[in-house]
Amino acid sequence: MSRDVSTEKRRSECPIAGTLDIVGDKWTLLVLRDLLDGKTRFSEFERSPEQITTNILSDRLRRLEVHGLVVRRQGSGRRFEYHLEPKGEALRDAILALAAWGNAHVADTWVPPANYLQRPD
Amino acid sequence: MSRDVSTEKRRSECPIAGTLDIVGDKWTLLVLRDLLDGKTRFSEFERSPEQITTNILSDRLRRLEVHGLVVRRQGSGRRFEYHLEPKGEALRDAILALAAWGNAHVADTWVPPANYLQRPD
DNA sequence: CTCAACGCTTGCAATTTGCAAGTCTTGAAC
DNA sequence: GTTCAAGACTTGCAAATTGCAAGCGTTGAG
Numbered sequence: 537m538s539r540d541v542s543t544e545k546r547r548s549e550c551p552i553a554g555t556l557d558i559v560g561d562k563w564t565l566l567v568l569r570d571l572l573d574g575k576t577r578f579s580e581f582e583r584s585p586e587q588i589t590t591n592i593l594s595d596r597l598r599r600l601e602v603h604g605l606v607v608r609r610q611g612s613g614r615r616f617e618y619h620l621e622p623k624g625e626a627l628r629d630a631i632l633a634l635a636a637w638g639n640a641h642v643a644d645t646w647v648p649p650a651n652y653l654q655r656p657d
Numbered sequence: 658m659s660r661d662v663s664t665e666k667r668r669s670e671c672p673i674a675g676t677l678d679i680v681g682d683k684w685t686l687l688v689l690r691d692l693l694d695g696k697t698r699f700s701e702f703e704r705s706p707e708q709i710t711t712n713i714l715s716d717r718l719r720r721l722e723v724h725g726l727v728v729r730r731q732g733s734g735r736r737f738e739y740h741l742e743p744k745g746e747a748l749r750d751a752i753l754a755l756a757a758w759g760n761a762h763v764a765d766t767w768v769p770p771a772n773y774l775q776r777p778d
Numbered sequence: 779c780t781c782a783a784c785g786c787t788t789g790c791a792a793t794t795t796g797c798a799a800g801t802c803t804t805g806a807a808c
Numbered sequence: 809g810t811t812c813a814a815g816a817c818t819t820g821c822a823a824a825t826t827g828c829a830a831g832c833g834t835t836g837a838g
Binding site for chain 1: 668669670671672673674675676677678679681682683685686687690705706707708727733744748749750751752754755756759761762763765766767768769
C-alpha cells in the first residue's frame with residue numbers, strides 16, 4: 537500500500553518534522569492511543585469509534601513495527617498481539633498533551649477518566 | 658483546495674481524535690512550529706527547510722484562521738501578518754513534546770537551543 | 779465437519795498533496 | 809512615471825494517499 541518505509545525521505549532535520557515524518561498522518565497517533573490504552577489485537581483497533589479501515593490499520597501497524605515503536609508477537613493460538621516498545625511508549629506525553637488540548641479547545645470531546653492513558657506505575 | 662471547513666465531520670468525540678481532525682495532517686503542526694518560533698509572514702513559512710508549497714501553505718493558514726488558532730492582520734504596506742491566538746499558543750506543550758521525542762528517537766535531528774519555542778515570560 | 783470470527787490483502791474510486799505556472803498588488807529604482 | 813522585482817496568493821493538472829467493499833486463508837468453537 538505505501539511504498540518501502542526504508543526509502544522514505546525526511547523533510548528536514550528538525551526534530552518536530554522528523555517526528556511527524558513517522559507519526560504525522562491522520563491515523564498513526566490514534567493507533568498509538570489505543571496501544572497506550574492497553575489494546576493489543578487487530579480487531580480491537582478496528583472497533584475503535586473512528587472506524588479505521590483494515591488496509592490502513594494493517595499498513596500503520598507495519599510502519600510502527602518497522603520504525604521500532606511496536607512489536608508484533610504471537611498470541612495464543614495463531615492470533616497476533618501488538619505491544620509498545622519503549623520508543624512507542626515515549627510518545628505518551630505528546631499524546632496526553634494533544635488530549636489536553638482537545639479537551640480544552642474542541643467542543644464536545646469526552647473527558648477521559650483521570651487515569652486515562654496514564655503511565656501505570 | 659480543501660472543502661468547506663465548516664462542514665468537516667469529526668471522526669469521534671475522543672479529544673485526541675478531535676485535535677487531530679484540526680492539526681493532524683502532514684503540514685499544520687509545522688506551520689504552528691514556525692508561528693511559535695515568531696514567524697509571521699507567508700514568505701517566512703515558505704522559506705522553512707521543509708519547503709511547503711504555496712497552495713498548501715495558504716490552505717493551512719486559512720484553516721488555522723477558521724478554527725481560531727491564528728489571526729491574520731494587515732502588516733505594513735499591504736502585507737499580511739499571521740499571529741497565534743491563545744488557542745494556537747496552547748499547542749506549544751504538545752509541539753515541544755513531539756520535539757523532545759524527535760530528539761530522543763529520530764536520528765540526525767538538530768538539537769534546538771535551550772529556549773527554542775519556549776514560552777517567552 | 780461446518781461455520782463464523784480473526785487478520786489480513788486486493789482492486790478500484792475519491793480525496794489530498796505536490797508541482798509549475800500565472801495573476802495581482804505594491805514599493806523601490808531608474 | 810515607467811519598469812521591475814518581491815510578496816502573497818490562485819489555478820490546473822499529475823501523483824500519491826486514503827477510503828470502501830469484497831475476498832481469502834486460518835483457527836477454534838459447536
